[in-house]
Amino acid sequence: MRKAIIALLGVFCLASFVACNNYETYGDKKEKERKAIKRFLSDSAIVVIDEATFHKNGDVTDTAKNEFVYLDNSGVYMQIVHRGCGTPIADGEQTDLLVRFLEICLMDSTALYNDTHPYEVDVLNITRSGGTYTGSFTEGLMMSTYGYNGAAFGAAQGFLVEFPYINVGRPRTAEDHVAKVRLIVPHSQGHTIASNYVYPYYYEFSFQRKIDL
Numbered sequence: 001m002r003k004a005i006i007a008l009l010g011v012f013c014l015a016s017f018v019a020c021n022n023y024e025t026y027g028d029k030k031e032k033e034r035k036a037i038k039r040f041l042s043d044s045a046i047v048v049i050d051e052a053t054f055h056k057n058g059d060v061t062d063t064a065k066n067e068f069v070y071l072d073n074s075g076v077y078m079q080i081v082h083r084g085c086g087t088p089i090a091d092g093e094q095t096d097l098l099v100r101f102l103e104i105c106l107m108d109s110t111a112l113y114n115d116t117h118p119y120e121v122d123v124l125n126i127t128r129s130g131g132t133y134t135g136s137f138t139e140g141l142m143m144s145t146y147g148y149n150g151a152a153f154g155a156a157q158g159f160l161v162e163f164p165y166i167n168v169g170r171p172r173t174a175e176d177h178v179a180k181v182r183l184i185v186p187h188s189q190g191h192t193i194a195s196n197y198v199y200p201y202y203y204e205f206s207f208q209r210k211i212d213l
Contacts, residue, residue: 029198032133033187037200039066040184041077048077059165068184076158077184084179086169088207093154094127096210097168099140104202106184114141115204123210124155126163133160146191158189159205168207 024032041048047067054061054069061067061079068077089095099122103112114120122140127135135155137143147153166179183203187194190201 013037013052026198030108033198033200037077037184037186040106040200040202046077068182074158074161074189075186076161076189078162079182080162080165081180081182082177083165084167084169084207085171086167086179088167089126089128089133090162091130094125095168096138097124097126097155098122098206098210099124099137099142099147099181100206101142102202102204106200106202107197108199112145117205124207125152126155126160127164131164133134133163135160146193156185156189156191156194158183158185159203161189162205164208168209178206180204180206 040046046065047065049057049061049067049069049071051072053134059080060083061069063079063081065090066079068079070077100115101113101122102115104110115123120141122142124135124137128134136152137155138152139149142152142155144150145153161183162179162181166181168179169176171178181204183205184200185194185203187198190199193199194201
């Protein structure tokens with residue numbers, strides 16, 4: 001009996017040792033996230049500029065140089081591909097935007113996107129109050145993936161950092177472009193999955209007004 005108990009204790013201790021070795025702290029996960037972002041920046045030949053340089057250059061990023069600006073307050077990396085036709089969202093305005101996107105998890109390369117079919121489009125209801133932007137996805141893949149029982153999905157704060165710098169409208173000529181941005185969003189600024197697992201994500205977003213003004 002004693003031998004059996006000792007044997008069981010030995011197995012338990014071994015299992016506990018393995019479990020302890022496999023346990024990741026929040027700090028461990030953040031370090032993995034940092035390395036994943038650093039690797040993505042390197043592999044994608046991204047040139048990171050600071051906010052002072054970004055503002056000095058007129059709040060634009062040079063896509064020919066593959067520039068992304070690092071936003072200090074959020075930790076998001078942002079590239080403005082097209083500032084967009086139309087006008088900025090006005091202070092106090094609430095409006096619906098049509099959104100196409102590509103989402104890639106930098107930890108496991110899983111992807112979610114709605115940018116390959118002309119009739120698949122998400123709707124983002126967005127509000128501006130001073131310098132604060134809030135929004136919810138009310139239709140589409142973001143809502144059905146990250147919403148709850150068909151409810152609207154509140155847009156993560158990292159999805160909205162570009163709005164002070166872009167216009168939203170609807171193209172009227174062949175030369176007009178809808179607003180398009182690329183983002184690298186850390187877990188702290190991402191959706192629930194990103195936050196829970198400490199996963200960073202890469203995004204491409206394009207926006208246009210649902211209703212032409």
